[in-house]
Amino acid sequence: MKKVLTIAGSDPSGGAGIQADIKTMSAHGVYAMSVIVSIVAENTMRVIDIEDVSLKMIDEQIDSIYEDIGTDAVKIGMLSNSDIMSTVADKLLEYKPNNIVLDPVMYAKGGNALMQENSINTLIEKLIPLCDLITPNIPEAEKISQMKISTLSDMKEASEKILNLGCRAVLLKGGHYIGDAIDVLYDGNTFTEYKTEKIDTKNTHGTGCTLSSSIASNLALGYSLEEAVSLSKKYITEAIKNDIHIGKGNGPVNHFFNFFNKEA
Numbered sequence: 001m002k003k004v005l006t007i008a009g010s011d012p013s014g015g016a017g018i019q020a021d022i023k024t025m026s027a028h029g030v031y032a033m034s035v036i037v038s039i040v041a042e043n044t045m046r047v048i049d050i051e052d053v054s055l056k057m058i059d060e061q062i063d064s065i066y067e068d069i070g071t072d073a074v075k076i077g078m079l080s081n082s083d084i085m086s087t088v089a090d091k092l093l094e095y096k097p098n099n100i101v102l103d104p105v106m107y108a109k110g111g112n113a114l115m116q117e118n119s120i121n122t123l124i125e126k127l128i129p130l131c132d133l134i135t136p137n138i139p140e141a142e143k144i145s146q147m148k149i150s151t152l153s154d155m156k157e158a159s160e161k162i163l164n165l166g167c168r169a170v171l172l173k174g175g176h177y178i179g180d181a182i183d184v185l186y187d188g189n190t191f192t193e194y195k196t197e198k199i200d201t202k203n204t205h206g207t208g209c210t211l212s213s214s215i216a217s218n219l220a221l222g223y224s225l226e227e228a229v230s231l232s233k234k235y236i237t238e239a240i241k242n243d244i245h246i247g248k249g250n251g252p253v254n255h256f257f258n259f260f261n262k263e264a
């Protein structure tokens with residue numbers, strides 16, 4: 001069985017973070033493992049508090065995976081500050097895992113910060129160069145590329161700027177784009193657009209976590225980057241379409257739409 005690790009924050013309400021990652025990986029038939037770096041008190045409505053796990057415990061959790069099991073892909077999600085980013089980057093340099101997918105989480109859907117603003121330089125200098133793929137949404141890509149993104153051609157220009165920071169590929173997600181849900185993949189040679197209609201729903205909590213975990217799973221399963229993104233775009237679209245109406249705010253997607261019928 002292929003093995004995929006998520007290094008991210010915990011969302012007790014189950015729609016984003018580690019919980020979304022494990023559900024997504026399990027729905028793809030890979031063996032999911034998790035290193036929790038922050039515990040977030042949050043739900044579908046708001047973020048209440050964040051408590052970071054100690055750097056020592058983060059170190060030891062990552063060691064415990066590589067001492068024993070190893071990974072076929074690694075998904076990295078919320079890293080709240082620059083010390084955590086450096087700790088994770090050092091471990092990636094030590095173990096050199098294949099297929100590193102970084103979702104550079106900065107804000108929750110309601111707008112609360114999940115990453116300290118002053119850690120963006122560490123993200124850029126230490127983490128991005130180690131990644132096979134980075135999956136920013138539009139506000140995150142604006143921060144990383146330091147340019148305003150209003151059009152599809154801006155998305156492409158920002159992808160080029162981000163790729164020049166040293167990662168192997170960029171998937172700039174257009175869920176926040178007015179109009180269709182267009183994501184742009186840039187691998188240094190080719191731009192590939194993945195386009196679906198925007199689904200009219202407020203239940204999009206954890207869409208980014210789910211997409212990046214799906215891509216990591218598909219890479220672990222041996223798909224090429226282009227195939228993995230294409231399959232994962234189909235997965236997130238179906239997961240959004242088949243939403244399950246949990247909570248009072250921005251609810252989660254249905255990670256297991258393939259396995260059960262929500263009407264049943």
Ligand SMILES: Nc1ncnc2c1ncn2[C@@H]1O[C@H](COP(=O)(O)OP(=O)(O)OP(=O)(O)O)[C@@H](O)[C@H]1O
Nearest residue numbers: 137173174175176181198199205206207208209211
């Ligand atoms: N309403 C929607 N209809 C169709 N696809 C959507 C919709 N919202 C987001 N998507 C798709 O979901 C994926 C995740 O994109 P999005 O930009 O929402 O990520 P995100 O902001 O990082 O999510 P989050 O921070 O909540 O985890 C992308 O493939 C995007 O195109």
Ligand SMILES: Cc1ncc(CO)c(N)n1
Nearest residue numbers: 009010016017078108206
């Ligand atoms: C723990 C966590 N990671 C990521 C996100 C972004 O969706 C969130 N809301 N919570």
